[in-house]
Amino acid sequence: MIHCTPADIIAESFRIIDAEVGPHSFAEREWPVVRRMIHASGDLELVRSVRFHNDPVPAALDALARGTPIVTDVTMVLAGIHAPSASELGVPLRCFLNDPDVQQMAQELCTTRSSVGIKLAIAELKDAIYVIGNAPTALLALCAAVREERVRPALIVAMPVGFVAVAESKECALRLPVPVISVVGRKGGSAIAAATLNALLHLALEARP
Numbered sequence: 001m002i003h004c005t006p007a008d009i010i011a012e013s014f015r016i017i018d019a020e021v022g023p024h025s026f027a028e029r030e031w032p033v034v035r036r037m038i039h040a041s042g043d044l045e046l047v048r049s050v051r052f053h054n055d056p057v058p059a060a061l062d063a064l065a066r067g068t069p070i071v072t073d074v075t076m077v078l079a080g081i082h083a084p085s086a087s088e089l090g091v092p093l094r095c096f097l098n099d100p101d102v103q104q105m106a107q108e109l110c111t112t113r114s115s116v117g118i119k120l121a122i123a124e125l126k127d128a129i130y131v132i133g134n135a136p137t138a139l140l141a142l143c144a145a146v147r148e149e150r151v152r153p154a155l156i157v158a159m160p161v162g163f164v165a166v167a168e169s170k171e172c173a174l175r176l177p178v179p180v181i182s183v184v185g186r187k188g189g190s191a192i193a194a195a196t197l198n199a200l201l202h203l204a205l206e207a208r209p
Contacts (some may be wrong), residue, residue: 013039021047029057033181033199040195048135049184056155056179057200060129063154064089064204069128070197071121073114073160077131080194085201094128096120106135114138122151129155131174133193136160143172144145156180157196 013049024047026034034050050161072078078095086093094138096102096117104112114135121128124146130153132139139160145151158173160166170182181196 017109030104036199040191053180060155060180060200071128073132074134076190077133112137115141124151131157133190139169158182161188161191
């Protein structure tokens with residue numbers, strides 16, 4: 001069977017994922033999020049490493065319904081989030097990575113631009129939805145701010161990727177008293193983080209009266 005339209009291809013992809021994963025332990029509203037993550041990565045092994053902490057899906061849907069801003073650590077994550085869906089919900093999309101002062105501040109503090117960008121986001125937006133799909137330094141900065149009660153995110157998507165401080169930053173996030181969706185270990189990345197938000201945006205649009 002030839003699948004020609006984007007909708008056909010996505011539907012067939014989801015059918016294949018459902019068939020190959022089989023029975024799983026995810027809740028009804030968690031599975032569409034995991035399935036989108038698998039679709040974005042082609043990695044069925046994610047079913048073993050995705051974590052939902054402090055009931056994040058209902059928290060995310062409530063936040064999106066209220067127009068809570070989404071902040072990303074890097075522009076690649078921002079580019080992957082479906083802007084028309086966010087706009088339809090009245091949800092601003094922000095990334096502070098390329099703000100004029102970030103480079104200088106990062107050099108002065110001997111840290112990464114992503115970390116500085118998240119600190120600027122916290123100062124300006126406070127309790128936003130924070131999506132970390134690249135930089136563990138950004139996630140660690142966010143975790144520190146939560147522990148110090150300087151911010152209480154509506155949701156943290158904790159999905160940096162790589163080898164240095166990546167697993168540790170996610171472990172830190174999963175100990176926080178806030179809603180978190182994460183992929184434990186070294187896996188993650190911009191595509192998976194953006195897919196997580198796209199799934200939540202889709203669910204939020206479906207839930208509207």
